[in-house]
Amino acid sequence: MASVNREDNREISLSTPSVARRHLVGYAHRHAKDFLVVVGLVMVYVISQVIQPWLVKVVIDQDLIVKHPQFRSVLELGIAYLVITVIGLFANLTQNRKLQWIGQRIVRDIRNDLFTHIESLSMRFFDTHETGRLITNVSSDTNQVSQFFTSFLLSVIQDGMSIILVMGAMLLLNWKIALLSFLVIPLIVLISMLFRKKLRDNYRYTRSQFSRLIAYTAENLGGMRLTQIFHQEKKQFDQHTRLNHRYTNANVNEYRSSVRFNRTFNALGNLAVAMMMWLGGEAVLHRRIEVGVLYAFITYVQQFFNPINSLTQNWNTLQTSMISAERIGGVLLTQPEITDPMTPDSISRDPAGRELTVAGEVSFDHVTFGYRDTPVLKDITFTVPPRSFVGFVGETGAGKSTLMGLLARFYDIQQGAITVDGHDIRSFRQRDLHRMMAVVQQEVNLFSGTVADNIRLFRPHVSDEAVRQAAVTAGADEFIRAMPDGYDSWIRAKGANLSLGQRQLLAFARALALNPKILILDEATASLDSATEMILQESLTRIAAGRTTLVIAHRLSTIRHADMIYVMDHGRIVERGNHGVLMRLNGYYAELVNKSAPRGAASNLDVLAGVSPAARTARPR
Ligand SMILES: Nc1ncnc2c1ncn2[C@@H]1O[C@H](COP(=O)(O)OP(=O)(O)O)[C@@H](O)[C@H]1O
Ligand SMILES: [Mg+2]
Structure with a gap:
């Protein structure tokens, strides 16, 4: 029967991608209010992050580097700093919890719909090879899709907002220096993207080498007796060693490039700070800006790096989520080729309503x-x-x-x-x-x-x-x-x-x-x-x-x-x-x-x- 169905897969009518995707956006719609709350909380968190260096700048410029430093106002601003930190922390924690909850809800909704839908499909659905594979992916796909909501959307909102606010704050402090330091952004994006691609390729390669090694080992354990009968042990062993070597090398390579990436990124960050010191330091000496402003600038430049890095990383999440969304949408949009009758024969059920009481003739x-x-x-x-x-x-x-x-x-x-x-x-x-x-x-x-x-x-x-x-x-x-x-x-x-x-x-x-x-x-x-x-x-x-x-x-x-x-x-x-x-x-x-x-x-x-x-x-x- 398997051969029967492989030839003839009319039941799987994979829809056009956009339809499948639109279908999934519907799931987010149901939680629109919750998403709004999350956006609000993210905003609170990001603002708290951007305010902090500003406060320090105020302390330095107004209260410390003046003829008569005022301890009282330093204390007040210190307390304000603390309060803002606590509020930011609280907002961040709540937002995380809320988002995880939404993610779980969405996964649950998708799964429920899939179950109900699959139940309405004909028996053949379970039997076809193609759909077998589709179902196979459902459990991992729903998780992947929820990642889109919990990880990708979060990153876009949070990191996007961080970058914008940080840039705004810098422009406000001193637009000339701000524009100069923005020059470093394309460089960060470029390096981050290049490395991401390399890291992903390396990761895939390592995975594939690993599955080859595993497959080979499993095959050979299975056929051990045959191997021994035909005295193939030496040959098999050599092959195994080769595969093992390749896997080890791939692993080392993967590790190396990830270390390289992190170091490059750090170095770039330090370079940006050094540049800031140089440019800003000169400005301070010529009294074009105040010391506190320099401090704020240095902190803001550092605050650039994480969101940009995280955005590029989440670009990958987006892509894998979309592939998963496609597949789920494909199952959901599969039209049953055999449809239920308008007035189905009611079959008597046992009192619990579960079991069908057919005799089976x-x-x-x-x-x-x-x-x-x-x-x-x-x-x-x-x-x-x-x-x-x-x-x-x-x-x-x-x-x-x-x-x-x-x-x-x-x-x-x-x-x-x-x-x-x-x-x-x-x-x-x-x-x-x-x-x-x-x-x-x-x-x-x-x-x-x-x-x-x-x-x-x-x-x-x-x-x-x-x-x-x-x-x-x-x-x-x-x-x-x-x-x-x-x-x-x-x-x-x-x-x-x-x-x-x-x-x-x-x-x-x-x-x-x-x-x-x-x-x-x-x-x-x-x-x-x-x-x-x-x-x-x-x-x-x-x-x-x-x-x-x-x-x-x-x-x-x-x-x-x-x-x-x-x-x-x-x-x-x-x-x-x-x-x-x-x-x-x-x-x-x-x-x-x-x-x-x-x-x-x-x-x-x-x-x-x-x-x-x-x-x-x-x-x-
Ligand atoms: N999906 C199909 N489309 C067209 N012909 C088919 C299909 N499936 C089976 N057949 C044909 O129907 C006949 C019976 O096949 P099948 O029921 O699989 O036989 P069996 O299970 O006894 O080997 C064969 O001639 C086969 O080629
Ligand atoms: Mg048969």
């Missing part, structure tokens, strides 16, 4: 379907009683995945009807469909996030207890608890730190999280070695209990004990019956069974293919 009634003109499924009719376990077999291209896809309503059929408990599946709401059935495929889409997140899959109503329960039933609980942080352990993108078997168990747990009445497994065990498959086989018996389970089996052993096996060929069901019946029939099924390699031979091959060590330790007991 699945029925196909003369279903014919084609992706294009030629039909892929022809006149399919069968009924699966509730809570039974049925298998589908047939050669590649027979139409098995298509059939399962239709049941999950990835596509709508052209002729016939598909029903659950006698209701046409087109009469259900998508979100109800999500709850009554789950699909597990060979390819598991794991995303970077915690184990629990991965099982929950953006369905906020799945409680922690439900997550744990699903993992227990799937047989994943044991290895999850053995992980460093249990259910809060971090899974890397695509589940790189998990074995194939563990990933599959997580996929089972994910499917079980909403306790579906109908479970669809499409070659879920095809890519596994036989040792891992044994574990999954045990798991399968458990997860199938009490549900209608439809299994497409790559290995015929998986469905040997099925209540019913449907044998498919060229879009038709050509034989049906349990294993015993079909073997006695001695027809197409018997031929398929005889064609598949004897089990003993298969497991020897599996050893050569390198059973992942992690998969072996994940075995129960």
Whole structure:
């Protein structure tokens, strides 16, 4: 089915960028009042910062460097200085807290909207590779977007205001010297921008070297046995050393350039102060300005540097946030290709209103379907009683995945009807469909996030207890608890730190999280070695209990004990019956069974293919 969907991604209609962005600005709108408060607080803070050197200047020029220094007024101004400092500090702290709060609210709003939206999308949304990646990014993207509000906007307001006020104060004190010292600004901006770019490039390079090293190490641990069999250790070791070297060098380089940047920036600051001393000192000597003014100038020049630096730094934040905003907007604007009926069939729910009380009878009634003109499924009719376990077999291209896809309503059929408990599946709401059935495929889409997140899959109503329960039933609980942080352990993108078997168990747990009445497994065990498959086989018996389970089996052993096996060929069901019946029939099924390699031979091959060590330790007991 994966191949089915990769070709055909009509459901993902990525909108034009600006639309996505406008969508996100809407989130900030809801907090407009809070933002205004923040702007006010920032203003108080920045003003307090600019007033301080001015006060000192007043003290120096009016009270100290005069014939009769007045201690009393020095004391008064000292107290004023203290009060202003405290007010500034208070404003700064409050503003920070407030902004973090707004950021969290925005993240929460975006996530909620995403969840609700994703629920309304068709089952196929969860299945397509492209969208899988989109969802993958959602959790990190929402954080990134909130950074835009908390970090970028803050910087623009605060740093922008600082620069303007400092410049204003300088002009007010002495416009000639002020204009002269402004000459240093372009230089600061230029150096800051150049270094930022270099730092970012270095950072990326180091990251990429690191992932290569990790990937290489993981690959080689996985294939250790194979390496040893073919005496490749030396070669592998050399390669590892090379990669390791490159990573180390990249790291050193990154560190060096960041030190260089900081030193250059400091040096530039000192240079500016020196220039001020020279220019200003001469002016003082010629009595063109007062000593206090010189002091204020020196302080203001130094106050230039931080905001400019911070602004250039936040320019990067802006760019990454925008990319994230694009992606989130893309998901939010994805139009469901299959829409809910105007008057959905109301399904009875249990008193808590959570669980759907469907029995799980699945029925196909003369279903014919084609992706294009030629039909892929022809006149399919069968009924699966509730809570039974049925298998589908047939050669590649027979139409098995298509059939399962239709049941999950990835596509709508052209002729016939598909029903659950006698209701046409087109009469259900998508979100109800999500709850009554789950699909597990060979390819598991794991995303970077915690184990629990991965099982929950953006369905906020799945409680922690439900997550744990699903993992227990799937047989994943044991290895999850053995992980460093249990259910809060971090899974890397695509589940790189998990074995194939563990990933599959997580996929089972994910499917079980909403306790579906109908479970669809499409070659879920095809890519596994036989040792891992044994574990999954045990798991399968458990997860199938009490549900209608439809299994497409790559290995015929998986469905040997099925209540019913449907044998498919060229879009038709050509034989049906349990294993015993079909073997006695001695027809197409018997031929398929005889064609598949004897089990003993298969497991020897599996050893050569390198059973992942992690998969072996994940075995129960
Ligand atoms: N998205 C698609 N667009 C067009 N043809 C498809 C698509 N997906 C599958 N098919 C075709 O439908 C037929 C059945 O495929 P499929 O259901 O994947 O078979 P199976 O799962 O039994 O291997 C094949 O001929 C395949 O090429
Ligand atoms: Mg298939």
